[in-house]
Amino acid sequence: MRRPLDPRLALGLLGLLWLAVAFGAPLLGSQKVALGEVFRDGTAATIFWQLRLPRVLLALLAGGALSTAGLGFQTLFRNPLAEPYTLGVAGGAALGAVLAVRFAEGAGAWGLPLVALASFAGALGATALVAGVAIRRKETETATLLLAGIGVSLSTSALILFVQYLANATQTFQMVRWMMGGLAVVGYREVLWVLPWTLFGLAVLLAGRWELNLLLAGEEIAASRGVDVPRLRFRVLLAVSLMIGALVAVAGPIGFVGLMVPHALRRLVGHDHLVLAPACLLGGGAFLALADLAARTVMAPADLPVGVLTALLGGPVFLLLLVLRRRRA
Amino acid sequence: MTERPAEPVLAARGLVRDEGRRTVLGPLDLEIAERECLAVVGPNGAGKTTLLRCLSGLRAATRGALFHRGRPYSALSRRELARRIAYVPQVRPAEVPLTVREVVLLGRFPYLARLQLAPSALDHRAVENALAAVGIEALAERPLDELSGGERQMAWIAAALAQESEVLILDEPTTHLDPRHQRDVAGLLLRLHRESGATIVLATHDLELAGLLGNRVLALSAGRAFALGAPGEVLAAGPLAVLFDAPFDAEISAPAARLRLAP
Numbered sequence: 244m245r246r247p248l249d250p251r252l253a254l255g256l257l258g259l260l261w262l263a264v265a266f267g268a269p270l271l272g273s274q275k276v277a278l279g280e281v282f283r284d285g286t287a288a289t290i291f292w293q294l295r296l297p298r299v300l301l302a303l304l305a306g307g308a309l310s311t312a313g314l315g316f317q318t319l320f321r322n323p324l325a326e327p328y329t330l331g332v333a334g335g336a337a338l339g340a341v342l343a344v345r346f347a348e349g350a351g352a353w354g355l356p357l358v359a360l361a362s363f364a365g366a367l368g369a370t371a372l373v374a375g376v377a378i379r380r381k382e383t384e385t386a387t388l389l390l391a392g393i394g395v396s397l398s399t400s401a402l403i404l405f406v407q408y409l410a411n412a413t414q415t416f417q418m419v420r421w422m423m424g425g426l427a428v429v430g431y432r433e434v435l436w437v438l439p440w441t442l443f444g445l446a447v448l449l450a451g452r453w454e455l456n457l458l459l460a461g462e463e464i465a466a467s468r469g470v471d472v473p474r475l476r477f478r479v480l481l482a483v484s485l486m487i488g489a490l491v492a493v494a495g496p497i498g499f500v501g502l503m504v505p506h507a508l509r510r511l512v513g514h515d516h517l518v519l520a521p522a523c524l525l526g527g528g529a530f531l532a533l534a535d536l537a538a539r540t541v542m543a544p545a546d547l548p549v550g551v552l553t554a555l556l557g558g559p560v561f562l563l564l565l566v567l568r569r570r571r572a
Numbered sequence: 573m574t575e576r577p578a579e580p581v582l583a584a585r586g587l588v589r590d591e592g593r594r595t596v597l598g599p600l601d602l603e604i605a606e607r608e609c610l611a612v613v614g615p616n617g618a619g620k621t622t623l624l625r626c627l628s629g630l631r632a633a634t635r636g637a638l639f640h641r642g643r644p645y646s647a648l649s650r651r652e653l654a655r656r657i658a659y660v661p662q663v664r665p666a667e668v669p670l671t672v673r674e675v676v677l678l679g680r681f682p683y684l685a686r687l688q689l690a691p692s693a694l695d696h697r698a699v700e701n702a703l704a705a706v707g708i709e710a711l712a713e714r715p716l717d718e719l720s721g722g723e724r725q726m727a728w729i730a731a732a733l734a735q736e737s738e739v740l741i742l743d744e745p746t747t748h749l750d751p752r753h754q755r756d757v758a759g760l761l762l763r764l765h766r767e768s769g770a771t772i773v774l775a776t777h778d779l780e781l782a783g784l785l786g787n788r789v790l791a792l793s794a795g796r797a798f799a800l801g802a803p804g805e806v807l808a809a810g811p812l813a814v815l816f817d818a819p820f821d822a823e824i825s826a827p828a829a830r831l832r833l834a835p
Contacts, residue, residue, distance in 0.1 A: 321665065450687065457678050461665040464728075466630050468735065469654030469682035514669050517689070 247513030254518065257525040264529045265303060268536045269295035273543035298426050299532050300434045301493070302549070305426065306500055306531025307524035308441040308490045310508075313501025314523050315448055315483040318455045318516070319476055320389060321462075324561075326501040327487045330388065330480075331369040331395030333498075336491040338399040338406075339365025341418045345410045358421065359492040366488030369395050374480060424495035424550025426535055433493040441524070444486030448520040451475060455516045497550040499557025500531055506564060579642055581606050581739060581771050582627060582657075586636030589622050589795075597622045597795040599636065604739075609765045609772040611786030611803070613779060615816055619795040620775035621662065624743050627773060628659035640739075654682035658732035662743035662775075664724075672719070672727045673712040676702050679734030702733035705768070706760060722753025729760065740764070742774040746781060754778070761785055783807050791815050 247253070269291050270276045276295075280287035312327040320329070328334070343361035373391040407415050448455065454475045457465040466472050504527040505519070512518045531549065534556070538547040580603035588598035597619040604610050612620050625631040626638060629645050638645045640656050648656075658679070668675065679702070680695040703709045706726045711719065716727060725745060732740055745761065746754040758781050764770045765785065776782050782789050782803065789806040791799040798815055799806045812820040 453678075453681050453684055453688075456670075456674075457681055459670060460668050460675060460678060460731075461661075463630065463659075463661045464664065464678075464731075466650070467628055467654065467657075467659035467661065468678060469649075469651035471650050509669075514674075 248511055250512060250515070250518040253512045254521060254525070257522055257529070260529045261303065261525045264532045265299060268299045268302075268532050271536060272539055293430075297429050297431050297434055298535070300431075301426050301429045301437065302532040302535040303528035304434065304437045304441050305490050305494050305497060305528075306504070306534075307528035308437065308444065308486050309497060309500040309531070310504035310523035310527025311441070311445055311448060311520055312483045312487045313527075314505040314516070314519060315444070315455075315479050316501070317505060318458055319479055321458065322389070323506065324502070325389075326499070327483070328396075328496060328498065328501075330373050330392035330484075331399060332366045332484060332487050333491060333496040334396040334399030334403075335369025335372075336362040336366040336488060337422055337496060338402055339363070339368070340421050340495075341403050341406045341410075344414050344417050344421070345406050348414070362421075363488045363492040365399075366491055367484060369399065370480065370484040370488075374477070420548070421495050423548040424497040424553075425538075425546075425548030426494055427539075427546050427548070429493065436493060437490050440486045440489035444482045445520060445524055447478060447482035448516060451479060452516040452520075455479070456514070459514060495548075495550060497531070498554045499561065500527060500534075500553055503557060503560055504530055580604055580639075581608075581641060582773075583639040583642075584627070584633075584636065585639070587626060587633050587638065588635040589619075589626055589631060590634040591622070595634075595795060597626065600795070600797055602790070602797070602800075604771060604773060606738075607765075607769045607771055608787050609761075609774070609785050611782035611789045612773065612775040612792060613777070613782050613789060613806075613815075614792035614798070618792040620792055621743055622795075623792065624659070624741050624773065624775055628657055628741050629653040630659065651682040654735060654737070656737050657739045657741060658735040658737040660728050660732045660740070660742040660745060662747065664728065668716045671713055671715050672708065672730070673699065673703070675716055675727055676712075676731045676734045679731040682735065698734050698736055702730040705733055705764070706730040720753075722749050722756060725749060725753070725757055726760070729757070733764075739771045739773070742772070744776055745774060746776065746778055754781075758784060779807055779812070 270278065270281075272290075272295060274290065276287045276291050281291045282288070309327055313325070316325040316327060316329055317323055319325075339361035340358050342365075343358040347357050347361075373388060373395050376391040376394075377388045403418075407418055410418065454465065454470045457468055457470050458472070458475070462472050505523055508519060508522045508526050512522045531553070534552055535549040538549040538552045541547065582602075582604040584600055584602040586598070587600045587602070589596055600623070612623060614620055622631065626633060629638070629648070629650070640648065640653075645653065670678075676699050677691060677695065680691055680698060683695065684691065700709075703712055706729055708723065708726050708730060711723060711727065716724060719727065729742070729745070742761070746757050749757065761772065761774070762785060765772050772785070774785065786803050788801060789799075789803050790797060791806050791811065793815055799811050805811075809820045
């Protein structure tokens with residue numbers, strides 16, 4: 244087994260990459276912006292500050308949140324293939340968004356469109372339902388939670404199809420576009436909305452660092468070492484769901500990032516959550532911002548939703564991981 | 573040789589454990605004295621693992637109560653309990669992406685403050701002591717998944733020792749091990765019991781091991797105490813034939829009870 248990098252070096256390198264992407268990515272695109280023009284008045288400055296920077300910042304946050312959440316789910320369920328949407332979070336969010344498009348088009352509250360708020364509510368509702376079903380059985384089991392998640396996902400998919408059938412063509416188009424997941428139309432408001440939820444999620448993972456490390460050795464071992472496993476599960480589940488719900492509300496579902504990034508970073512920095520969680524926040528953010536840069540440049544001037552791109556990348560990567568795992572075993 | 577102080581280290585009073593609608597354990601009364609080694613035997617499904625989980629505090633009593641030195645488990649937090657009782661379960665996850673040292677260090681969790689960034693020198697010393705006690709210092713930096721079954725068992729026992737608890741509870745510590753590793757683990761437990769004065773509870777199908785280690789043997793049948801007493805009394809042909817519903821040809825030789833299923 245390869246030794247992981249020294250944690251400080253690894254986090255330092257990821258931090259540098261994060262900063263490079265944050266400042267570099269807004270300069271690139273269908274129309275290049277020279278560094279010198281950024282601080283002068285003009286179209287270039289407007290493109291940089293108003294259009295691209297918020298989008299890159301949201302991508303950095305979104306990728307970080309998705310990866311950190313993926314890490315949380317993978318440890319919680321001791322399943323390397325779990326990802327933020329395993330528990331029906333995406334399904335619930337999509338159902339909320341679709342209902343808002345169909346029945347309350349254009350409405351909004353607290354500065355956010357109703358679609359966003361409805362999908363936030365949907366994500367949390369789905370998680371609550373799954374957790375509720377699982378907790379009714381006294382000693383919650385990992386398998387029960389996963390199966391409940393699949394059940395909720397199937398139900399929401401069916402309901403989404405039903406709502407789409409009731410909708411007109413324009414609404415259906417909006418719904419499909421929402422479900423592709425993208426960062427095309429964002430401003431600083433969305434960035435500021437996602438930021439606190441993401442930091443809260445990261446803080447909960449870091450505070451539970453020892454407990455999550457123990458969970459790697461199995462639930463029974465963790466419990467016998469003094470971890471209150473049901474409470475830990477509830478805490479992490481809640482934090483991660485809020486983080487993902489808030490993100491999906493403004494960016495739509497963006498798949499596979501939460502699966503791929505923790506996998507790659509584990510090989511780089513090892514398994515200690517104290518290092519791995521911030522590494523996911525930085526590395527996942529840089530990854531998604533670069534993916535979004537590719538999404539808005541490869542087919543320029545067309546602006547591909549980044550969710551489509553990550554899904555296109557993610558499927559083959561997922562299969563490759565499975566094959567490599569099998570070969571190693 | 574067995575000392576009998578007035579207050580037992582662990583006690584179960586009227587312990588009953590239901591799983592679903594079925595009673596899998598009890599009612600059972602049990603006292604475990606300081607420095608005692610209690611071996612629990614019985615056929616599959618007799619409630620051995622459930623008893624150990626209850627004694628470890630991993631499962632709550634449905635009725636009755638459990639006590640550590642007179643204090644009910646319900647008055648102790650999970651971490652307080654983990655500082656008093658260490659448990660080595662039988663079923664363990666196949667893929668644990670940690671090295672032996674990391675696994676053993678996790679045993680220090682009940683002593684860590686919630687936001688403590690790094691383990692203290694005291695924790696590291698406890699890890700070294702645990703590795704040395706088990707004799708696996710050389711394996712410390714190896715990933716657990718690369719070890720043989722026997723080495724892995726040693727690592728899990730070291731992880732339990734790092735908890736520095738006065739009671740050690742082990743579920744089938746020698747199952748699935750080859751004869752040499754069975755002997756190694758048995759020798760280790762014997763040493764821990766005789767030299768470090770650990771209080772040990774172990775469940776096993778290996779009647780020889782039960783006779784070798786146990787000061788007393790508890791035979792469970794359908795969740796109840798079928799027999800409880802000295803190894804020579806419980807691990808005799810008569811009670812065993814009834815317990816396992818099979819004829820036994822027992823030859824008890826001190827200190828080990830050598831037993832074989834009759835042909």
